[in-house]
Every structure is written in structure tokens, then in C-alpha cells.
Amino acid sequence: MLERWTRAVIRWRVVVIACWIAIILFGTLSAVKLPDLLTTSLTVPSTNSAQANQILARHFGENIEGSFTVILPQTKVTSRQLAALNREFRAGATSVPSAHASKLALTEGVLYGTINTSLDLARAASSTESLRHALTSAGLRGALVTGAPALQHDITPVLTSDLRHGELLAVLVALMVLVLVLGLSWAMWVPLLVALCTMAGALSIIYALAHHFLMVLYIPNLVELIGLGLAVDYSLLIVHRFKEELADETVSCVDAVVATMRSAGRTVLISGLAVTLGLSTLFLIPVPFVRSLGFAGLVVPLVSMLSALSLQPVLLSLLGRGGVAAKPRPFATERASTRAPLWARLAGLVTRRPRAVALTATALLIVAGSSAPWFKLTPGSLIAIPQNSQAAKGLAVLRSRGGPGVLTPTQIVIDAGAHGRAVDPEVAAATERLAVTLSRDPEVFVVSTGTVAPYVDASRQYRQIVVVGRHDFGDEASQQLVQRIRQHDVTNAHFPRGVIVSVGGAPAQGLDFLNRVYNNVAWIMLLVLLLAYLVLVRAFRSILLALMAVVLNLLSIAATFGLLVVIFRFGLGADTLGLYRTPQIEGWVPVFLFAMLFGLSMDYEVFFVSRMREAWDHGANTKEAIITGMTHTGRVVSAAAVIMVGALLGLILGRVAGLQELGVGLAIGVLVDATVVRGLLMPSLMTLIGQWNWWLPQSLARLIFVRASPLGLKEGRGARSYETLSG
Secondary structure, three states: OHHHHHHHHHHOHHHHHHHHHHHHHHHHHHHHHHHHHOEOOOOOOOOHHHHHHHHHHHHOOOOOOOOEEEEEOOOOOOHHHHHHHHHHHHHHHOOOOOOEEOOOEEEOOEEEEEEEOOOOHHHHHOOHHHHHHHHHHOOOOOOEEEOHHHHHHHHHHHHHHHHHHHHHHHHHHHHHHHHHHHOOOHHHHHHHHHHHHHHHHHHHHHHHHHOOOOOEOOHHHHHHHHHHHHHHHHHHHHHHHHHHHOOOOOOOHHHHHHHHHHHHHHHHHHHHHHHHHHHHHHHHOOOHHHHHHHHHHHHHHHHHHHHHHHHHHHHHHHHHHHHHOOOOOOOOOHHHHHOOOHHHHHHHHHHHOHHHHHHHHHHHHHHHHOOHHHOOEEOOOOOOOOOOOHHHHHHHHHHHHHOOOOOOOEEEEEEOOOOOHHHOHHHHHHHHHHHHHHHOOOOEEEEEOOOOOOOEOOOOOEEEEEEEEOOOOOOHHHHHHHHHHHHHHHHHHOOOOOOEEEEEEHHHHHHHHHHHHHOOHHHHHHHHHHHHHHHHHHHHOOHHHHHHHHHHHHHHHHHHHHHHHHHHOOOOOHHHHOOOOOOOEEOHHHHHHHHHHHHHHHHHHHHHHHHHHHHHHOOOOHHHHHHHHHHHHHHHHHHHHHHHHHHHHHHHOOOOHHHHHHHHHHHHHHHHHHHHHHHHHHHHHHHHHHHHHHOEOHHHHHHOOOOOEOOOOOOOOOOOOHHHHHO
């Protein structure tokens, strides 16, 4: 199948190149227009907080994701001055569609007010700049505009700047590695061109999807940086194998491309499907924020595979032998050329002392993962963001004067069930009991309620209690407060029959986000592990190698989570790297990290084992197959890991906490997997297992439509020596 496909794309190479040029052009346009369609919304449909927030928006005109908070520099004003400031405040607010300005309030020496809109977060964010200009024109000079829309507006150019710097750094790292692996030749540019097409194709698809689905603000950074690393990795593997195929002078260039795609192309196809399978986990989580990451995660490997399997054969056929021939390296020495490759020496060491290596590698992973129990989650953070923007400065003023919870209070909505009933004595008494209970909670800073607007709506069916906590909305203390309100305080208030009480606001929405994401995640991951196992059984034609791959992936991911806690919570190396120190990891990071690392770990497993399986099928015994696979693939895997880490530096060195956490986690996971797991633990375990590595009984082989791999041949059959295989 791959052979027919490869010959077809080479035959129609003009059409293939024209299509990819068109994709690059459309992708460039998409990259410019995409940010306007993105959001940071944490909304979770069909939850208690979503119900409360819907009532707040519809009946009280309070949209928590579309509301601005404006902070004024005045700390002491007369009643006349306050009236004038309110007029100017309302005049400035008219610049935003559907805006409704509250009265300015003086609290703890801070004069501030709220501008509510019916706009969603993305559309409200696009009105931030016009609101700032309008407030200045109305006479409110020095006003600081903050709130969710302003924060999104101010962080968008930061993400764009971080992305451009990250891409430049990633390309430089990739170029250096490509020169070392492929030498100075035209072939070294092929992976970068394939990566460019991958990023353009992925952004084009995301741009189309963003018109119909919620898409997260971080997606361009993830798509472009991870896409660059993944596409270069796949392309490098193919180019490296193509050079090996051309070593036979009797083989034509086209036949060499076909042979390359039969082997390395198949490996890329399996690897891409493994990454896609891992990221499909995100689609099973019913949260729009996470599902949008799933869209991005699926698009990147799929487009990477498409570009590697369509554009790459065309480029290689055009380059030919002359294009991949590298100029001699001036720093190469005779001693270096005669010495056995590093990965060959490592393979020899591992196969000679498999027990010692396996125990050492396992101990390292266990130690690295020992901090995982301290893993704490937050839906988001208002502290770990760039502090030089106007929205962040306004937030800092409000936090320092009024307390961390002023901007994001918990709002308890009481639906009395009928017009006018919200002010009935029974409902009013229960509301008062709830407010008194809340005021005694040590986590509560202020409780506000009443019998007129803004605490009771015009129909008098709904009323609300505003609860300002002492911590930020994502802190563990705020999450526990929401849980206490729902599980105990509301029940103990004894509202009359027919009254429905729901808890909304940012803290409740954040808690519902975490609960919805993680309630069923264990079962979802178990399903993905099972599917991955079945795919790998077919790919490796082995029962035990597929099981080993899944188990080792889990060990690698556990070690990564443990090291993530050590860096971000305990602060080891955080200051040196310029990272935030946060007591909690953002809630979307672990699920995306698991899905992505699971796929990347499968990548490296497939790279290694496919070559080992090939050597075994050609007559090598287990040790020879391991040495051959590591010798021929180890250098490419090392280069791929370094290139991927180079791409992830754009996230690590950025200024947004969630992306830093993801970048560090992915970089650690890639390095741990490519070295400790695939370089030491996997080959040592394979050496100990021996010929059972390759076992696939006839009965199972029939079910999955592959050739069986029985145990009839004895270990050490010696059909070829390592020197013959590696020559």
C-alpha cells in the first residue's frame, strides 16, 4: 500500500507541491486571523455553576466572562466628585456593545466599578482597547481596565511574541542538530520545509474549526511549536533511512524512496497513529476547553503524517543522491570515524549487564516519580501571568487593597420558583441564615445580600448572595469553600420546598471544570491504554513488547509528573530557568501532558522496536537485534528528542504559567523517555525476556490480520552476526 502511494505522489509531484504551496499561503492567513477567534473560557455546560451563571447573565445582567472591572486612582472623593466620576464612567462604558455600568464603589481605599456586557469572552476581549480609549476621552485618565476580557486581550500579544521567539530558537536548535546528523547538504532543509507545511496545514484546519467550536487562546503556540518538533522528528527519520538506502549504488533514487517509505514511512505512520490515539483521550472529556486542545492535538500528528508521507517522498525524489550527499565535516577526526558509535557501545553495555541496568533505571524512575502525591490542581491562576500589562496592574491594585477574591467572588443564586416569591418571608429567612453561616466561615472576607437590586432581580423570582473569599478563585482554599457551601451551608439553611439554590461565579466554575475533567479520566485513560496495546500488538507482532511499551510509558509519565512538582511547587531550578513557582498545576496541563507524552513515548518505542523487529526477522538473535536497532536508530531518536526539546523551549521560556508547565513537562518527559526508558530500561528488559519478545501466536495473529511469530526458532540462531547486520 505504501509503495503504491509513494509511486503515485512521485508521479504527481507537481500537483503535490502546488497543493502544499496553497496550504502554506492559507495557513499564513489563518495564523494572522486566528487569535481573534480564540478564548480562555473555562465554562462547563450542564453544571451547577453554569446554571447559576446563566441566571446571573439573563436576570441580573452579570456575565462573569464578559465583564470588565475598572479601577480609578482616586482614593478620597466627595459626593459631588463621585457623581461626576460616575457620569464619566457610564459615558466611557457606552463604547462597548450591550454594556451596563454599575455605580463606582470605594472599598479599602480603592474606587472601582464593573461594566457588564452580554458578550462572550472573545468578543468582549476585542472591545478592551476601545473601552480604554473611551474612558480616557470621558475624563477618567489613569483608569485601569481589568477583568477576564482585559486579561485575555493583554495576554494575546504576549503569547504571539513568545511564539515568535520560541520558533526562532526552535529552528536554530533544529538546524544545528540536522547539520550534525545529516551533514551540510540540501537534505538538511527537508525536515524544516516539511515542518513549515505541517504548521500551515494545522493552523488552516484550526482556523476553520474555530468558527464553529470554542478554541483556546494557547492553541497557536501548541500547534506551531509542537508541530514543528514532531514534523522535524518524522522527517529526519525518513531522510536518515533514505541515506542508508542510497548506500547501495545499484538502487535507483525512486526505488530508494519507495524502500524508505516501506520501512521508515511505515514507522512514521504507526507513530503518528499512536500520538493521535493518545490525544483522542481529550475528546472523551466533556469540557469545551479540553476538547479544543484535543482538536489541536489531533490535527498536529495527522497533518505531520500527511506531509511526511506526501511531500517528503517528492522532495527526496527531487534531491536524489547529490542532494543528500554531505560535505566532509572539517572537525571530523580519524579516531572518531573508527570508534564504535555511542549507541552501539551503550547497547553492548546494556545487553551485557541487563539486570543491573534494569534495576538502576527503575530506581531512577521511582525516585523521580516519588513527588507525584504532592500534585495539586487549579483551574487557573490570576497571579502567574505577565505583570506588566494594564489588566495585571489593575488586578494587583485590587488584590492588594480589597483582597484576592474581590475580582472573582462566589455568587449564590436562589431561584424561588415563581415571580415575587424571592422576597417571601420563608425564602428571606433561609437566605439570611445562609448569609450568617457564610459570614462565620474563616475563608470568607465579605458577604453581601439584600432585598433590592442588584441582589434581587426585577421579577423578584431570583436573588443572590455575593461571597468574597480571602484567596484567588483557583486556590485550594477557594475550591474547599465552594464545596462547603454546596454540601453543607445550603442544606443547613433549610430553604422551602421548590427553591433551587445554585452556586456560580469564577470559583464555582473552576471547581466544576476540575471535577468534570477528572471525574472519569481514569476510565478514559484505561480505554486508551487498551486501544494502544492492541495497535502495538499489531505493529510489533508481539504480545510482550506491546505490553512493555504501555507499562514503560506509564512509568515515564509518572516520573515526569513527580519532577513537575519538584520544579514548580518545590521550586528546584525554577528561579534559574525563570519559571513561576506555583503551589498548583493548571488543571488542563496534566491531561494534555498525559495524552501528548503517551503519544511521543510511543513514537520513540516504535522507532526503536521497528528496527529491532526488522533485524530479528532477517535472522538476528535478540541481543543482535537490540544492538542493531539501537545502533541504527539511537542517533535519530537522540536528535529527535533534542529537536523536540528545542521546540518546547518556546513554551518553557514564555511568560504564561500554564504553557511553562506544559513545556517543562513535555521536555522532561521526552528526555526521560529517550534516555532512561528507551536507552536503558527497555533494552535491558528485552535482553532478559529473550525470544519471548517476538512471540505472537497464530490464533491472535489471525484476529489482527498479521503474520504469526511463533517460538519455534531457538535463541542464538546466529543467522547473521552483529557486524553483518550493522554493515
